[in-house]
Amino acid sequence: MTKAELRKKYMQKRETLSQDEVSLLSDRVFDQFFQYFDLFENQKVHCFLSISSKNEIKTNNFIENLFKRKIRVFVPKIVNDQLISIEINVETNFIKNRWRISEPESNKDSGEKDFDFVITPLLYCDNQGNRVGYGKGFYDSLFGNINPNSKKIGVNFFAPNEEIDDVWEGDIPLDYLVTPTAVLSFDGARSKSTK
Template identity: 30%
Template sequence: MTLSALELTQLRKSLRKQRRQISRFQQCQSEQAVLNRLIRLPEFQHAQYIGLYLHAFGEIHTAKIIQRCFALGKTVYLPMICNMNQRLVWAVISPHQYRSKRFAHHRLGMKEPMHNRGLHVTKLDLLLMPLLACDHHGTRLGMGGGYYDKTLASAPQQPFRLGLAHQLQLLKEKLPRQTWDQPLDALLTPQQYLRFKR
């Protein structure tokens, strides 16, 4: 059964609330469990250029993942919103920049790298994406701005799209998929890894 527009609005509100209520201890456990699964994936092992996000709204935390990427010699990119077209570009970040927290605060509430320009998403091998919800078909429900969808619409092949989620964000119900919605290749939670046909 697919969710209606009203149910979708209520779901967004409910999941935002549930995500914010996850305790710091639970977040720490979830982050470690996701990292333990991630480092075993061939898509991660073979990736050199990895797009990540800085957690800000209760998503799966990414600090340990970013630090592991640096330790393995992988290149880490963080998203910046391009105000001209409302798409994301990807700015490389060094371990020093990350440790010294050289980030700008965006009006939407998240932090961005302090860069003048970024790369197109197709330059990445692997993209780790935040989300509000995902179903068992790889349909991703984001925060509502459509930034990832607009960005990935121009990148049908590359990179590999991996959503990170708490178990409560994996839905039994089927999410409605609009023509502009960009599905995931896979989803990783603390408990499981799901691969989808895109």
């Protein structure tokens, strides 16, 4: 299927989930994450802020958990049509933007490029790590500008079971995909399923 077809299909699949299902599955995704990856104090994690109206995986509990572990957290914000990375903490002020999406009040780009983990929103990911997002290209741009050793980790409610027909050479694949039941590695390491 093409990216456009997969985008439509998985947006519809996500829309069928209740808020209780979204919360439960989100918690399972991040339980998988914490079981699989070693995290320690002062690591740097870039993580998106969920858009609840799109039934995205809920990241608020995950971010709170990172704060408790004394891990530095950065979130994306679109400023002048560019994705910047803003460092947040428990005292950060958030506001609703014109789309009613919560984001940091500050527009100060951290300039950080050396993330340990980049938690990436998506609609679909195939079994090669190729990602279907919303089609704006913000994360492709981010991936091209950060340290290539940063682990790019997609999170999704759904496992990969379809090919993407129109992957192009400029697409930067994910290193891992975390679902409610498994962590899949695309870098040649063994995948770990906890079904």
